[in-house]
Amino acid sequence: MRLGVLDIGSNTVHLLVVDAHPGAHPWPAYSEKTELRLAERIGENGQLTSAGANALVEAVARAKVSATRHGTEDLLAFATSAVRDATNATEVLARVRQKTGVEPRVLSEEAEASMTFLAVRRWYGWSAGRLLVLDIGGGSLEIAAGIDEEPDTALSLPLGAGRLTRDWFRDDPPSARQAERLREHARNMIDVAALKVLSTGWDRPVATSKTFRTLARLTGAAPSSAGPRTTRRLTRTGLHQLIGFISRMSSTALSEMDGVSTKRAHQVLAGAIVAQETMRRLAVDSVEICPWALREGVILRRLDVLEPGVSTDDAGRNAKGLRAGGLG
Secondary structure (H helix, E strand, O other): OEEEEEEEOOOEEEEEEEEOOOOOOOEEEEEEEEEOOHHHOEOOOOOEOHHHHHHHHHHHHHHHHHHHHOOOOEEEEEEOHHHHHOOOHHHHHHHHHHHHOOOOEEOOHHHHHHHHHHHHHHHHOHHHOOEEEEEEOOOOEEEEEEOOOOOOEEEEEOOOHHHHHHHHOOOOOOOHHHHHHHHHHHHHHHHHHHHHHHOOOOOEEEEEOHHHHHHHHHOOOOOHHHOOOOOOEEEHHHHHHHHHHHOOOOHHHHOOOOOOOOOOHHHHHHHHHHHHHHHHHOOOOEEEEOOOOHHHHHHHHHHHOOOOOOOHHHHHHOOHHHHHOOOO
């Protein structure tokens, strides 16, 4: 079957179309991204701004057209931190549904962490032992750990790179005081969460998401052109050196570095500080970068509830498994 996943994230609206069936490796057939940075379009009243809502409707409409053009039999749309936390999320999603016919489901914090964990588990397999999975998005930091396909511990903290850049940095580059205040804030939040994670323990620490991939690239990891199966790592030592280097760089200068997205360059320092504080508090010296993340987790969960020979229409009418996973 050809399955489409529409990820309404805190930074991008990302359509991923894959060819897959239960028990098989999902093979990407098409990918389309629209940079909206919704985490930075939340007003002081906690609402997604009118401009942000308009841009979201337009992006979802374009993605639906692309999904249809590429022959998707089923389109799963979900929203994460930025929409989830917006006080007008219900109204915004109703408008998306009315204007586009697409009905995004809001993914709960625990489900977001759990589905990312599932993707990492499937990528590495059972031989990886107990996993620790870290994911820094635009709106939140997810931490999950466990031995099975469902984590024993799954946490989500409002420490996304886009959210923090919006809330804590006033200058470009931010002042040393602004960076230190952000570090103190992140440290306080992570210290509380770490107690739950440390009691779980792990054998293999893994990180995923665009933020971690960018940080790994900036500290010497192979470029994306080397392929997804190339081993990439991010070390705490490398992070320390990187932060010292980029903390005085403007986003314009940073965007010229290999591996840095022009539209996300201003978020790199905030992401690096959160990554460093998380690894410090969990006593992790190095993480391996996993190419699979939340979107792949949603695809795998969807395939898990499909029985061989069951049509996508029948499966859509029986979405109990997806609701249990947080998509309903």
